[in-house]
Amino acid sequence: MAIMKADKLGVSVAKGPSLMTGAVPKKDWPDVEAIFKPGNYAYPAKKEMMEYHSQKTFPNHPGLFGEPRDWDPEADDWKLPENWKEIILNGIKERLDKFRSLKIFMDCCVRCGACADKCHFFLGTGDPKNMPVLRAELLRSVYRNDFTLGGKILGKIAGGREMTFGVLKEWFMYFYQCTECRRCSVFCPYGIDTAEITMMGRELLHLVGVNINWIMEPAANSNRTGNHMGLQPHTFKDNIIYLCDDIEEITGIKIEPTFNRKGAEVLFITPSADVFAEPGIYTAMGYLLLFHHIGLDYTWSTYASEGGNFGLFTNNEMMKKLNGKMYAEAKRLGVKWILGGECGHMWRVVHQYMDTMNGPADFLEVPTSPITGTRFDNAASTKMVHISEFTADLIKHGKLKLDPKRNDHRIATYHDSCNPARAMGLIEEPRYVLQNVVNNFHEMPENTIRESTFCCGSGTGLNTDEIMELRMRSGLPRANAVKHVRDKHAVNMLSCVCAIDRATLTSLMNYWNPDVEVCGVSELVGNALVMEGEKERETGLRFEPLAGMEG
Amino acid sequence: MRILSPFIAVLALIAVGLVAAQVPGGQALIGIVLPYLAFALFLGGFAYRVLYWAKSPVPFRIPTTCGQANSLPWIKQNKIDCPSSKLGVIARMFLEVFLFRSLFRNTKAEMYEGPKLVYGSSKFLWLFALMFHYCFLVIVLRHMRLFMDPVPGFVAALEFGDGFLQIGAPVLYMTDAIFLGAIAFLFLRRVMLSNIRYISLSADYFPLFLIFSIALTGILMRYVFRADVVAIKQLTHGLATFTPAIVAGQISPVFFIHVFLVCALLIYLPFSKLMHMAGVFMSPTRNMINNSRMVRHINPWNDPNIKPHSYAGYEDEFREFMKEGGIPVEKE
Numbered sequence: 001m002a003i004m005k006a007d008k009l010g011v012s013v014a015k016g017p018s019l020m021t022g023a024v025p026k027k028d029w030p031d032v033e034a035i036f037k038p039g040n041y042a043y044p045a046k047k048e049m050m051e052y053h054s055q056k057t058f059p060n061h062p063g064l065f066g067e068p069r070d071w072d073p074e075a076d077d078w079k080l081p082e083n084w085k086e087i088i089l090n091g092i093k094e095r096l097d098k099f100r101s102l103k104i105f106m107d108c109c110v111r112c113g114a115c116a117d118k119c120h121f122f123l124g125t126g127d128p129k130n131m132p133v134l135r136a137e138l139l140r141s142v143y144r145n146d147f148t149l150g151g152k153i154l155g156k157i158a159g160g161r162e163m164t165f166g167v168l169k170e171w172f173m174y175f176y177q178c179t180e181c182r183r184c185s186v187f188c189p190y191g192i193d194t195a196e197i198t199m200m201g202r203e204l205l206h207l208v209g210v211n212i213n214w215i216m217e218p219a220a221n222s223n224r225t226g227n228h229m230g231l232q233p234h235t236f237k238d239n240i241i242y243l244c245d246d247i248e249e250i251t252g253i254k255i256e257p258t259f260n261r262k263g264a265e266v267l268f269i270t271p272s273a274d275v276f277a278e279p280g281i282y283t284a285m286g287y288l289l290l291f292h293h294i295g296l297d298y299t300w301s302t303y304a305s306e307g308g309n310f311g312l313f314t315n316n317e318m319m320k321k322l323n324g325k326m327y328a329e330a331k332r333l334g335v336k337w338i339l340g341g342e343c344g345h346m347w348r349v350v351h352q353y354m355d356t357m358n359g360p361a362d363f364l365e366v367p368t369s370p371i372t373g374t375r376f377d378n379a380a381s382t383k384m385v386h387i388s389e390f391t392a393d394l395i396k397h398g399k400l401k402l403d404p405k406r407n408d409h410r411i412a413t414y415h416d417s418c419n420p421a422r423a424m425g426l427i428e429e430p431r432y433v434l435q436n437v438v439n440n441f442h443e444m445p446e447n448t449i450r451e452s453t454f455c456c457g458s459g460t461g462l463n464t465d466e467i468m469e470l471r472m473r474s475g476l477p478r479a480n481a482v483k484h485v486r487d488k489h490a491v492n493m494l495s496c497v498c499a500i501d502r503a504t505l506t507s508l509m510n511y512w513n514p515d516v517e518v519c520g521v522s523e524l525v526g527n528a529l530v531m532e533g534e535k536e537r538e539t540g541l542r543f544e545p546l547a548g549m550e551g
Numbered sequence: 552m553r554i555l556s557p558f559i560a561v562l563a564l565i566a567v568g569l570v571a572a573q574v575p576g577g578q579a580l581i582g583i584v585l586p587y588l589a590f591a592l593f594l595g596g597f598a599y600r601v602l603y604w605a606k607s608p609v610p611f612r613i614p615t616t617c618g619q620a621n622s623l624p625w626i627k628q629n630k631i632d633c634p635s636s637k638l639g640v641i642a643r644m645f646l647e648v649f650l651f652r653s654l655f656r657n658t659k660a661e662m663y664e665g666p667k668l669v670y671g672s673s674k675f676l677w678l679f680a681l682m683f684h685y686c687f688l689v690i691v692l693r694h695m696r697l698f699m700d701p702v703p704g705f706v707a708a709l710e711f712g713d714g715f716l717q718i719g720a721p722v723l724y725m726t727d728a729i730f731l732g733a734i735a736f737l738f739l740r741r742v743m744l745s746n747i748r749y750i751s752l753s754a755d756y757f758p759l760f761l762i763f764s765i766a767l768t769g770i771l772m773r774y775v776f777r778a779d780v781v782a783i784k785q786l787t788h789g790l791a792t793f794t795p796a797i798v799a800g801q802i803s804p805v806f807f808i809h810v811f812l813v814c815a816l817l818i819y820l821p822f823s824k825l826m827h828m829a830g831v832f833m834s835p836t837r838n839m840i841n842n843s844r845m846v847r848h849i850n851p852w853n854d855p856n857i858k859p860h861s862y863a864g865y866e867d868e869f870r871e872f873m874k875e876g877g878i879p880v881e882k883e
Contacts, residue, residue, distance in 0.1 A: 014666040021662060024745045028553075060856065098852055100607040101835045107600070108830035111755050113747040114653075114676060117660040123668060133750050150754075150822050157556065159752040185615045189647070189654045189680075190827055191836035193615060223860045224868075233869050234876030259878050302878060303865050316610075317857055324859030332862055352613055356848045378621055378635075382844040393623055423613070425620025425633040425841055432626070447658055447670040451617040451632070477660075480668045 003039075003468045006511050013476060018126020020117075029128055030141065030161055034169040036073040042176060042464050044071055045216035050209065052220050057321065063087075064317060066209025073172065078165075084208045085163050089146055091204045092139075096147065102200055105192045106143045109136060115184035115194070120455050121177050124473030129174050132184035132194040138170050139201055172210050175201035177470065179459035180313075180345075181418035186451050198460075203315040211314075215461035219310040222322050226305040227272030233259075233302035239275045240300065243285050250543070252535035255292045257300055260333065264299035265370060267330050270341020270387075271307040271499030274520070280502045282541045283342060283520030289529050290391065290522065294371045294399060298339065304329035307346040308499060312353075313461040320357040323349055326384075327358050337367035338384040342520045344417035344498035345459065347386060351424045355382045372397040386420075388429040388497055391525060395436045401530040404439050406537065408547035410493040410524065411440040413485050415478065415505065416453035417498035427451075430497050430521045437528040442489040448481035458504035471504065472511050479512035486513055494518045554742070557757035561764055561812075568811030572804040581807045581814075582786055583795045589814035596821025601829050610850035612843040615836040621845075635842050647837055651677055676740070683733035686726040689713060690766075693724070697787035719774070727770050734763045758825055761816055768809040778803045 003009075017023035025032060050068035058064050066087075071079045081087060095102055115132040117123065122130040129135060137159075144151035145160030154160070161167060180195035205211065218228035225232055231239065237259050244255045258264065270287065274280040291298055304325040311319030330338050340350055355361065364383040367376040374393045376385045394400050414434055420426035427450050434441055448454050457475030472479075485491040494505055494516055502518055509516045527540045538549045571577035618629025630639045631646065646652035659673035693709055696702045714722035738759050741751050772778040782801040789795035820826065832838065866873065866880055873880050 010666045011664075014662050014664050019746050019749065022745060024749060029749065057860075097607055098610060100604055100609045100833065101613065103604050103607055104830050104834055107604070108824065108827040108834070110824050110827055111747075111750050111752065112654075112676060112680070113744070113750060114657050116746050116750070117658075123660055123662070128746070128749055131746060131750065137750070148822070157753060159754050182615055185836050186617050187653055187656050187658075189651055190831045191615055191647075191653065191834040193613070193836045196613070224865075226865065232872055233878050234872045237876050237878060260873075261879065302869075302873070303862050317854070320854070320857045321859055324857070328859050328862060350844075352843050353611055355843060356611055356850050357853060359847050374623070377845065378623075379844040381847045384844070389622060392626070396623070396625060422615055422617070425616035425618060425629070426622070427619045428626045429622060445670070452656075476666065477668055480666065 003472065006472075009469065009472060013124060013126075013473060016126070019128045019131075020123060020126030023126075025128060029134055029137075032129075033166060034173040036169070036173070038074075039467065039469055041073045041173065042212040042214050042462065042467050044073060045211045045213040046070070049213060049216045049220055050211070053216065057220065057223050058317065061317060063207065064315070065206050065211065069209060071209075078168075078210065080165075080168075080208050080210075084168075087207050088163055088168070088204055091207045092143060092147065095200050095203065099196070099200070101193070101196045104190070105136065105196060106140050106147075108190045109133065109140065109192055112189065114187050114189065115192075118184045118187050119178075119194075120181070120183070120457055120477045121179075121474045124457070124476040125177075125470070127177075129170065130177055132188075132192075135174050135178055135194055136192065136197045138167065138174055139197055142167060168205075168208075168210070171201050171205055175205065176212060176462065177474070179418070179455045179457065179462060179474070181455035181459060182422040183418070183452065183455065186422060199315075202313070206315055212461065212464075214464035215310050215313045218461070219314055219318055219322065222306050222308075222310060226301070226303045226325065228306050228308060228310055229272045229276050231272060231276060231305065236272070236275065236302045236305050237300075240284070240288070243275070243281055243288060246541075246543075247285055247288060250539055250541060251289070251531055251537060253289075253292065253531045253533065255288050257288060257291075259300050259302055261299035262333050264297055264333060265336050266296060266298040267304070267333060267335040267338045268298045268300055268341065269304055269307045269326060269338060271343040271346060272305055273308070273499040273503060274341060277503060279506060279517070279519055279523070279542070280499055282523040282526070283502065285541045286520065286522030286524070286526030287341060287387065289526040289531065290400075293401075293529050293531055294394065297370065299333065299335070301329045301333070307341055307343045309346055309349045310461060312345050312349050316357075319349060319353060323354050324358045326350075326354065327361050330361070331363050336365045337379075338364070339367075339387060339390060340384050341387050342497035342499065342522060344419040344500060346499075347426070348419035348423040350382065350384050354384070369393055371399050386426060386429070387522060388426060388433055391522070392429040392432045395433060400525075402437055402528045403530050404437050404528050406527045406540070406546055407438040407524050408440065409540070409544070410438055411442070411489060411491045412438045412493040412495050412524065413442050413444055413482065413491045414449070414521075415444075415456075415482075415494055415496040415501060416449050417496055417501055418453060418455050418459065420497060421451055421453050426497075430495075433521055433525060434495065437524045442485045442491055444481040444485050448477065454478040454481065456498075456501045456504040456508060458507075459500050463500060463504045463507075468507075472508065475504070475508040476512065478505070479508050482509065482516055483513050486516055492516055495521050495524060497521050553751060553753045554756050557753045558760055560757060561760040564761070564812055564815050565764060565808055568808035569804055571811065572807035578797050578799070578802070578807060581811050582797050582802075583790065585814045586790055586810065589817040593817040593820060596818075597826075597829065600821050600826050601833075604830070604833055608851045609835050609839070610852065612839050612841075612848040613835050614839040614841045616841050620841055633841050635840060635845070637840065640838060640840055644832065644838055648831060651681055654680060675736075679733045679736040679740075682729050683737060686730035686733060687762075689726045690724075690730060690769075693726075697784050698791040700788055721773060723774075727766065727773075730766050731763070731770070734759055734766065738763070754824060758816075758819070758823065761812060761819070765809060765812045765816065768805050768812065772803065772805050772809060776803050776805050778806050
């Protein structure tokens with residue numbers, strides 16, 4: 001999908017008529033129809049993909065994903081099941097009984113509007129229904145109509161809306177213009193979390209077979225091959241071996257990682273994008289160097305070769321199913337604990353869902369760093385440690401030989417990924433690591449980092465090309481904050497601890513701030529690590545010349 | 552329409568109260584029967600709503616972390632915004648409930664040419680919301696004078712503090728003035744800010760009009776129409792001691808409008824967004840400890856039948872590739 005140039009889109013964002021620029025729509029929001037046209041929706045899942053899920057992923061859960069079929073969001077007929085309305089209403093009832101959060105969030109909103117301008121989708125599109133409060137009202141209005149006394153008696157006057165095809169279209173549009181980043185929930189006086197609402201909305205849409213391919217295909221791949229890229233075991237291994245070849249060329253050090261090795265002390269799991277796609281591969285090279293540097297007894301797994309979890313973007317059943325591989329593989333290999341790579345939503349699942357869904361992991365031990373002896377009591381039950389926690393501990397104990405000058409060609413800033421920041425509280429660890437591996441570091445403005453961080457704009461399975469303009473709009477708040485430090489401090493490297501970020505921020509920077517690159521924190525670690533027996537390094541892990549080595 | 556219909560609804564309530572106060576038996580109905588009924592519906596409805604929420608489990612531990620978590624011992628944790636203990640949660644909830652911590656974070660985003668986004672501090676909503684709620688609380692507590700005999704010391708102290716400016720006679724209560732001002736702010740904000748006006752429903756205006764009318768009738772009684780406090784206390788104290796009686800003709804009709812509106816509010820509350828006063832205590836993103844990697848959280852409906860695609864199935868599909876690639880397999 002061709003997308004307009006950044007300067008033109010910039011004018012459109014700042015001056016085009018939208019609620020963000022002060023233009024108030026003439027019609028009340030319930031009367032504004034959701035109209036799908038090329039560029040404003042992600043493609044639906046292909047029929048064979050949904051056949052795979054109903055036959056292979058969830059053969060014993062009929063109805064979880066509706067009827068597999070080809071359908072077109074732009075058409076007037078979505079080929080919904082005849083009783084789709086009933087399915088949705090029963091689905092709401094079931095979820096009200098299962099999730100207290102849903103009941104509270106449906107009942108307690110006072111529409112104070114504090115959330116309105118906290119959403120990156122609203123800031124970038126100015127579309128009223130991208131204000132978190134209205135996104136929730138899309139569902140809340142139906143809840144009121146069918147599940148509250150006031151709504152049942154007074155209907156429209158009480159703010160109720162009947163479940164219609166028009167409402168369903170709105171759901172499909174706006175529950176896929178939310179990245180479940182939870183920024184609004186930081187500012188809400190009742191902690192109403194739009195991520196919960198969007199998750200419920202998407203679960204409900206799945207029941208009637210409304211979904212997007214960019215989530216369902218990676219979910220199918222993850223189920224079958226272990227990773228969302230669909231890399232088969234030998235390819236997964238080969239990719240990592242290629243990275244080791246590059247490492248050898250750059251450092252002279254030969255690294256021989258192991259795969260599916262029983263009896264290793266640690267199982268390492270990271271998003272598969274790290275072994276496959278730029279710039280994630282440089283982050284993976286950082287991991288490989290680090291583990292070699294400290295002589296960690298660890299193994300990769302080709303079966304549990306995905307840290308990310310597209311189930312989080314689908315429904316809790318899929319989340320549980322895909323996540324289950326981590327513990328299953330740890331048990332099969334007989335490792336002591338699990339170390340997790342840099343990934344945002346993976347860590348939301350690991351931190352807030354994994355133990356509940358697939359625990360208890362009583363076959364593992366409380367993670368203890370074999371190098372420093374530090375016991376990670378904060379992971380005593382889940383038995384999984386974040387790479388930034390692990391690395392920070394190593395640095396604190398002086399176990400790494402680092403030469404931050406090797407990153408002197410980088411002027412870095414740090415993007416807090418939504419989930420580590422707002423669903424985990426992992427904020428200082430990566431910063432401590434950065435302090436020790438780069439000499440030039442500048443924070444973005446405080447309203448755009450830590451718990452107030454802005455999403456990359458393309459999380460939750462929205463990093464697909466057909467909605468590029470939307471992504472560039474919703475990523476604008478993040479890009480704008482980067483631009484601020486680029487202009488002020490000549491920042492040229494945006495570091496992060498998230499695989500989706502590494503992919504999406506790269507597109508975002510190419511579009512809004514073309515001279516800023518994106519990297520994982522572990523890449524900068526890898527660059528700075530002084531390996532025993534290495535040759536003098538002339539380039540960084542991207543084969544880019546180091547400062548003082550140009551020409 | 553979203554503003555007009557709740558406005559008319561409140562006017563209608565006032566009219567009903569006014570008329571009922573004049574017809575035979577109406578005063579007893581509004582002054583005695585209705586308060587009992589409303590209070591019972593309030594308590595019942597309130598309890599019902601809280602139990603309705605409590606009936607659903609909290610399947611996952613989903614606090615919104617707003618600061619550094621409990622991690623390595625040398626990393627400074629934000630023990631309140633990212634609590635890892637019950638005490639931390641209590642502190643977090645205290646700040647949330649009593650000081651509106653989250654609202655205090657509020658910012659206002661503005662878009663300039665460039666495009667350039669700027670986030671300014673925006674504390675007015677926090678300030679006026681806080682004033683509104685605290686004045687409401689003080690006013691309700693001051694009313695305890697009418698239900699208790701002797702008047703408890705804290706009520707007298709509140710009255711003294713509230714009136715310490717000593718303006719006019721009877722002494723002007725600061726809370727009365729601030730309360731009206733705060734409601735007016737909350738209303739004007741809703742009407743004047745375009746995005747807030749766009750999201751506002753009738754259910755947002757109705758309580759504002761209703762509470763404003765209650766405050767106004769109360770103030771009118773105190774400063775303008777000078778209601779007979781002795782007769783009123785006889786009635787209200789009677790209500791509290793279950794020996795209610797009305798001395799006919801002594802109490803101003805404004806009083807009955809006031810009581811009628813209060814009863815309307817009590818009945819309306821459990822079915823409305825005003826239940827946020829209870830809901831905030833039960834919000835899982837705020838009232839949970841961020842310790843999900845330390846302590847296993849139990850989901851009562853966790854489905855043990857959902858298992859990952861098995862390793863055996865995986866190896867069966869890819870065994871040859873794995874062997875060729877030198878990856879260990881379970882079955883040769």
